[in-house]
Each structure stands twice: as C-alpha cells, then as structure tokens.
Amino acid sequence: MSYEKKLLDIADEFVAYIDKDKIYRYINPAYEKFLDLEEPIEGKHVADIFSEDSLGDVFEFQNRALAGDKCHFSKHIRLRDGRVRYWSARYIPYIDHDAGVVNGFFVLISDETANNAVLHLLKRVYTAATHENRGPDRSEAINMVLQEGCDYLGLDVGLVSKAIDDCYIIKWVHSRLAPIDPETELSLGQTYCSVTLNNKATTYTVKASECPVYRNHPSYQQFNFETYIGAPLYLNGHLWGTLSFSSPSARENEFSSLELETFQILTKSIQMLLNEHKLVKSLHAEKSELEVFAQTDELTGLANRSFITRYVTKQLFIMQPGEFVFALIDIDYFKRVNDSYGHEAGDEVLMQLAQRVKEGLRKTDIIARLGGEEFVVILNESNTTRAHATLNRLRQLVQQKPFKLCQTEITTTVSIGATFNVEGDDFRAIYNRADEQLYKAKYRGRDCLSSDFA
Template identity: 30%
Template structure:
C-alpha cells in the first residue's frame, strides 16, 4: 500500500504512519480468518503460548488476532512492541527478566509474566510501521536467525493480506462487496442524499452463533452458510441496494432512497429469509438465524457515524436475544461542521497538568473531536487535548463517552 503523495506534506513521521494505518481501515474490525491463521501459525511454528497480529495507533496496541491471551489491546506505553515500532526492525528478548528495558514491565512482573518475546514490524512499501507480529512465551528461549527470518516473512504476509483486502472489490466467498468497495458505495450515496435531501438507510446484520456452526460442522459448512445467506438476501433486495461483507460474519446493506420505517420492514423480510434457510450435509440440516440493526442517515452523519449507528442497533438486537430487528434512535445531535476522519496521536491533560493519558483522535470538526482512550470513565468534564504531531492544544468539555471513546467540544 502507498500513501497518496499529499499525505506526506508537512506531517511528522508518526502522522505519516497513522495516515497509512487510517487508509487501511483495519482498526477495531471483527476477526478475519486470514489473520487468525497467521496468529495461530506463530504459535505452532515456534511452539510458544501466545501469537499476536497487532496494529498500533496513537495510544495502544490493538490485536487484530490473538491466541493465548484474553485481552484485545494493551496500552502502548506498557508493550514490548513499542520498541519494535520505534526501531523499525525485529526485537528479540530471550529472557525479559534479564533485559534492562523490560525486567520491571508490568507484563513481566505480573500477569501474564512474559519471559520470551519476539516481534517483527508490519511495514508498508513506504517503510511505515503500522503494526507487529509477536511470538510470546512465559518461558525463556533462544531465537536464531532462521526463526527471525520466518517471523519477518509472517509479518510480510500480514501486510500482503492487508493489501489484498484493500484491492478487492468483491468478497470471493459470498459475492458481496468488499469492505472497502461497500464504504465507497456508501460515501457516494451519502453525498447524493445530502445534496438532494434524499432518505438513506443502512442495515447491519450478522449470523447468530456463527462460531458454533464452525466448531460443530467445520469451516467448509460455515462458508456454505455465509454464501447461502447472502444469496438468499439478494433475492429480497432491489438492484439499487448494495450488500457488503464488513467482517467475518458481519455484513451491511445500503438502501438508497429508503426511510427508516421501510428499512425496518426490509430487515424483517430478510430475517425470515435467513431463518427459513436449510443447509444439507448434516442430520438435521443446518439452520441459522440472524440479527439486524437499522439506521437512517442523520443530518450531521458522516460515513463512520452513519454505519456505527446501524452497528449499535445490531448489538442491541444481539443483546436482546438475537433473531430480531432493532432500529437506531433518530440522530438529534448538534451539527458537526466540516467533520473529517483522522487518526492522530494525542494526549489528554487534566488535574492542573499533573495527570496525562495518551489517546488517539479519530475525528475532528470545527469545534470538537472524537477521541479513543483506554479508560474513558476516569476523565473529568474539563480537560485539555494536545495533538502531538502539531502541538495544537484545545481546552475541552466532555459531551459523551462510551466504553472506549469520548466526544468533546472545544471551549
């Protein structure tokens, strides 16, 4: 993957790296088999307890795939991989308790009590490190040139998987649009809807308990379920509608010129189509259900906000018992003028400058920002936001918070 030339104008090396990561549209996406296989291969090839494929944004190491750990991310300040990121090449630690960089690291002193670490950078063609692959164990071990070369090859395979993911317009298995192609279609219709005051709706759905299908009947059966479900849903959609595969078993459907109430009716029809499917090859035949979330375009929605509201409605459907349709509440938030998606390293400052927390700024608008942070609950109502690349600083008032992010207006 190559950044557009203008992306390099007057930006720091870290901003260039984050811009490359932003273009890949990989952060916080659901698990995908290609990356899971690489993480599992790390464990199998090297005989270690933990295999990780990770991406690194402004404040955290996020695991696209992880085997052997129960967490999905870690603060960048505490990770071994920040050295791999900074140095831009592999880092091998045979025994962390004897390494002056790591002997007092919380992951060494406490759980999971890491002793061995080998990390290789995931690097773009422009030389920008956007993540790492890691082999980790609680027992010290040696790691020679051969093992290091294999780990570097696995990192290159991850980068190639990311590139193929970007290049593909169609998901080979299901025939749905790829994640990138679907978002391009949403972007086009969102612009038309705003220009001509047209309604626009989105349906997010996934197959309920899909992991159970894979575990019980095998991945080949799971593939048949996904492709069969998409083919069935296409019979219930118009030619102008667009269905995209945005994650493993997660899909989105764009409904141009469609009001929310109509979109809910469409989702109910699709839910019954999935529920009526039967897949031979077992006794009894495999049957599945799906959960659906529906959202209509709001007056200040950008593409990410629009799709996220459909996702939130989907999660509500799953929390409510699955095999149902939930719709998102109408968007009534204040207009966010000139909102733009970014990925910038930041720092939140409060308590008279005595307390600081690293963060990642996800979007900016004329008088506010959306910020990803590991511990949103600890933040006060008033704080300062520093953008590290440009040294811009804003006095902020917190307006909303979720489990992993906040929004704030500039005072």
C-alpha cells in the first residue's frame, strides 16, 4: 500500500478515485461511511450508486473532470436507495502527462448534510414565525416548530409544557408515537423537565440508561425514554415551563455543538411565540370585552340597538317570510315617572322591567333596548295565535305587578306593536311596520297590543 493511500485512508475528508469509465477504483473509509451502503463500492459504476434524478448533475461535473477541468459543485444528491446527502464536491482530473490523457479523477467531498439541515430548519422556523403563516393565537406556529425540531433532531416527541409548582401541564405537542393530549397534567417530579428546571439550563442525555441522573429518575422508570433534551422557557422574564424533545431510542452519537446551538434557536423561537401568544390572547380578550360592551345596553344589560340591528338583518337574510315576530314595547307615560320620582327611579323601572320581560321569554327569543323607554322583542315564532298570546302575557307581566323602589311602588303599563317578517324586508322596513302598530296601540288608549297579523 502506497504512502499516499495510507494518508487518504486516515483523512477526514471523503475521497474517491473514479476511472475514465466512471468505475470506482478507490474510496477511503470516510467516504464509505458517508454513503453507508450495504455492499462494497469499489468496482461499481457511478450509475449504480446514485438515483436517476441525480445522475445528470453528477455526470455533468464528472465529464468536465474527464475533460481535464477542475470543478466544484454543492448540491443535495439522492442515492439509489432514496436517501439524500448534501455535499460540496471538488473534482480533480488525474492526468497522464506523458500520454496526454485523463485516466480518471479524484473527487473530494465535504459533508454539508448537517449545515443544510440547519438551513432548512431555520427557513421553516422563520416561515412559522412570519405573520402571514401563523395562526391567530400562534398555536399553529408553535406546533410547526415542534414538528421541525423532531425532524431535525431525529426524535419522536416534542413538547412545550407549563410548570406550576409541582404540576406539569402539556400545552403543545408533536408526537410520532401514541397520541398525547394537550392539557395532560403530570407531576413535575415525574418528568425529565424537573432536571431542566432545577438546573435552569439546557440539559440532555442520549442514553438515559447509562446516566445516573436520568437512569434513577422516576420518568425513566415510567416511560423508558433514552434520549432527552430540554431547556427552560421564560415568559416576560419569568420561568414559565420547558421546551423538550425526547425518544425511547438512544442516539448513536452525542448532540453535536451545531445541534445544541440550533436547539437554542428553537428555544428562543418558542419563547418569542409564547410571548406573542400571550399578547394576542390578551388583545383578543380585550377585544371580546369591547365587543360585548359595544353590543350591550349599559343600564339594563340587554342587547343594544347595534346588536339587534345586526341580528335582525342576519335573520331576515336566512329566515323565510313569516318565521319570526318583530315587536316594539314602549312604556306608557314614562316621562311622568321621571318627572314625579326622578331619573334614578326611572332607571330602576327600566332595569326591573327589562328583567321581568326577559324572564317571560323563551331562551330562543331575544330582547333588546333600543333607547329611552323603547324595547324590541324578537319571537322565533310562526304561529300568529301563539305570538299574540306571548306578547299579551308580557304586557300583563308589566301591568299586574308594581315596580318596587326603596320607599315606594310604581305601577305602569306598556304598549306593544308587532309584525311578522316579510319578503324583501330590511331592518328599517320591519321597524317602521312595528312602529306603525305601536302608534295604533297608543292611539287606542295604551296598555294594549296591536299587530298587522291579527
């Protein structure tokens, strides 16, 4: 064996010599390990090693080398068995200067698989974090990061979990094993994450059975996970929980420095998304409160004009003519209540009347305050007799029982005008018809019901 061959055999770089017929005549151990094929490569044709879709690129540069050119290319290459390798390859012609011919070429390969895997991961994490690709509460983005982390590290389970005292709550999960439900609660002491939180730093093992810290841990006794890597997560500067990846299988190699650095990037990405998730939830809660406030009458707690206008408009669009009743209820001589007892007493009457009418309705019916002493009731009712009976019962609920104030009782009545929905209605049209009926009820002496479906 030549001295040069001995040097190539111990070189870290992957080296092969290929003759002019594109037959492998030499590969060093590093190259053989990189391809990791079951059969020996020496003596095989290049076409026996690479897939059809990669041969075009491979042959292009090999032909240039056989033409006497030094060349270089970096690309992912697919092997015959479907596996993908990322490499940076240099082709160096082996020239017989005496004969003036190229007998073959050396190929020197650097493994770019790890670097390209990180690049792919970072692109995916960036995609997850960009505004146009993440869900409204960031859950979709967090789940995507967990999936990408599992793929990159080659592990089966990724978790984002919250720790509260001794309680460990799984909030987001990606699992290639049996399904794990979010919101699953465990004792913190039963999880490897307790080690991470106690150390307040990234902790890991690739073979728990050989590491006393993990081998004797309750989690190993219960779940038998051999590989684990976890880091603490902080929310607004406070310890919140952990990001972790794990697998029941042991890894062949320790986590590389590149993998550990990439894991830190994943941790920071999850922390960023968690902070955004909390902010978005807070904003949504505030928005919901504002929406409820904007659709609620402040005095009575009933729906207000804004809500009932949208509700009726929607019902008119989806309901057939004659399927619901729109009724206006107006308190008779309400100005006298305010003038005689004061506006606070008037407000109390409005609140008590609203509650009394609401209790007299079915759950499928709606009551709202339009303003002043005017209310609207929507009856999901197509039967005219039942509609009349319900509205008259509401009128009697007001008439037959006085409203109790601190030192007095006030008796009042209401007038009601009602109409069914008809073809082509909008809110203004149905309101105007009910208002006409309300005017008729007032004209008849008040404390009565008037409708156009009598």
